[in-house]
Amino acid sequence: MTLQQRAQAAQQRAAQRDLKGALALIESAPPEQAAELLAMRIAYLKALDRRDDVAAIRRQQVASQPKSAIAHHNLASALGDMGRNEEALFHAQQAMALGSDAPETWIVLARALQALQRFDEAIEAFRQVLARRSDYAEAVTELAQMIWLTGGEVHQARQPHLDALAKHPANPVLLRGLATFNEYVGMDPRENWRDLTDRAKNASGQSAAVETVATYLALKFDPALALRHAERAVDMAGQDLAAWTMLAQSLLVNNRANEALEILPQLIAAAPEDQSLLAYHATAIRMLGRADPLGLDNGDALIRAANIDTPEGWADLPAYLADLKIALERQHSFVRHPIGQSLRHGTQTPVDLRRVDDPVIQAFFTAIDGPVRQYLSALGQGNDPVRRRHTGGYRIAGCWSVRLGSGGFHEQHIHPQGWLSSACYIDIPEAVDRGHEGWIGFGVPPFHLANPLEPLKLEKPTPGKLVLFPSCMWHGTIPFEDPRPRLTIAFDVVPD
Template sequence: MSDLLAEARALMAQGRAADALSRLKRLPADAPAVAHHFHSQALKAVGRMEDAVAPARRAADLSPTGVAYRHNLAALLGDLDRNAEAEDAARQALAIGGDAPETWLVLGRALQGLNRFDQADAAYRAAVQRRPGYADALKELSQLIWMRTGEVKQATAELDAAIAAQPGDPAIRIVKARLLDYAGRPEAAYAALTQGPLNPAGELTAAQLALHIAPARALAHARRIEATAPTAHPVRLVLAEAHLALGQPDQALTYLEALSAATPLDQYVIALSATAWRMTGDPRYPALYDYDAFVRPSLIDTPDGWPDLPSYLADLKRTLVALHGLKTHPVGQSLRGGSQTTAALKRSDDPVIQAFFQAIDGPIRRYMDAVGQGTDILRSRNTGAYAIAGSWSVRLRPNGFHADHVHPQGWLSSACYIDLPDAVEGSGNEGWIQFGHPAIPTPQPLPAEHVVKPQPGTLVLFPSYMWHGTIPFGGDQHRLTIAFDVIPQ
């Protein structure tokens, strides 16, 4: 057994997780806890997160006083949005003597996913108390305060205190800058970030923030980190973005072609390439952004247990509204002026929400049948089988919208309309979904090319690489949707 573990450790250290996994498959049930731990780590490293739970749980069961094993189990369950289980495992780790700030952070995330926001706030504060300046915990705490209050000053108070105590640490300034940017204050975000020295992560963030303020400055920041990490994925991305913002698509394509070769399924790389092709008049663009073929709205099916679709939508609306306990939008997501649910809907045990996934099965399969198979980046992945990857609800308030974006890890993306404001019936396309307008600013504006009018019960499916956003709407009513990504199996 010791030889097997030593071999697995060596393979993991070399980045050969698949080889380590092949060795660890031979583990007997009575193997020591550390062996099951390594088995779980190898499964995680090859992307088999759900399969990693059983050996992680076995490691914890075999070591009644093993704080680290329970922490690792809690963290894994949290990553899978199994928040109730994550809370239980984290509390077990604390109960047997664990007090690490990382465990309090895992607990806080689980509690937030369960909509227990006061307790999540307390857990994040406990993490920061145990490690002042803990950037990950300060990030979660400040963003939770922002989502609950919508008040920038209140949300950044803890960050400001940490920055004053550690002015040379860019990690906390990065957190503050991101929050300010998503609060609609990009210039203040850039100023907050650059008030002190920057490490490579800080330079990268400064480049991303400067794209919409001063693209030449964004390129300068990107050039500084290119000198030390010329092939790093995020560095090449921001260099491509900066060149597009400066109206230099050919230079951008130099980086994008290298990125596409390394990560051909990255939907954001595809979207940036499409923008460059549009700017240069490349015929690959209209083939990729074939709205008639690839953007398809259809009604969801009426799930079992309801007499008709309007009855189901009414129940679904009531269920979803109860989950929207936050005041404003999260940091790092596309919505502005609204709330987003905190846990994956696919994980919900509520029968009304579970029925939604029955209701969309038919439309997804009909979409796959309609687009068919082919050699392009969309059709070549059409196996006829699918899985849901991520699922959430958004409730936009009046004047809210989705900024233009794509879904980097998806294949198909979606918008399903549950309840809509009267404004969508007006003449200005208010509240409609639009396609084709890139998130990257360009010297010659690239306007949206296609719009779809939302209707209650309508599911719009489209490639995850397509730029899409929402036109702001007026009035005094909310706009309630569910979105999810689809990946082929």
């Protein structure tokens, strides 16, 4: 097999979501092809979350090229992905000492400093990224969020967006970033919409991406206006999945579920694992009072709860949860909710818990293994969007903790990167015994409907309970009032 044939065959397997097969083709290449295929190999390893293997490759490159700034940068990036932040910081600094002044190296440095809770240094490093590339949208977003999360004033946290837009006023990614920031710091939706649309108009920056954001904002106060924005977005970029998805949502909010169902099956056929499309389809079906042909209305079969196991080394589950609470509290280093997430009046851990070097936290992944496998066994095989992905195995695709304070809640949301999602309760306020305060509810969308839907199911939190459900299912937390925080761990599962 020639180099080109091998690369094309691997790309075809990857396109068919057979990442393991694609990687196997690359790794079975003869030595003379290996160097040319290395970038593909690393991409597939990353997609399969085999970060240790990526880091091993990068270590070999540093060993063979110890004076290469690029090699040190690549290793720093790989180590950062693994949560090895002290090492990531060291190799980013080595790359700089060897002459790298690229914004990509500065952002690796900034993220390592943030993960190490060296927040002032991280903020300055993010500023250095933007001094070198003023339209680096990720750095703008992360700098603004750092200032916000560490207690800065709203106007201070907004300034990175304003500075970037002063230089790049028509950049749709920057415009979307500012609109998202404004939403999560509490700006009135109509005011936020007007700010976005005025900026785009003044900069001649109208685009499908901006129209899609304008749709999202307008849905909160004028559904007919939102629908006009969505139709313009589709007209501007007829093949853009995000525009069509927002059109479907707009039709639902305008009580035109039948029309939404004319387009949603086509979108799902094009992107069968898109969790938002599945959620909108399920909502449309329920709005029309029909049985869901995809089976996403069967709350009892798809939403299951069980206590996690007691890990080895603890006498019982309460003893483990007590230690886990202490370990998690140490990870909650911010003072506000993050931008772009579902929680309000609370905090979220900044580092994926899989990467935290704490034996108490790592024991959690042993404690959940049994309940996850029991869920998979009960779920079984099938042709619906959830069961057809069932391979018999699983891997964790992300894990974090949320601490909600009094008045806190999760907006209704889905998990776009998952297959199955979860809520595991570590420490619970007494408010959960009053009605449904602090409970998790399923199946209700986050947007206004003319005839609101009732939850498919409600689950009461209890310490140690793990609730598992499809990532495409709307879920959110009912607000509660209690001086005692509500501490949870959540994670996403994908097929292995």
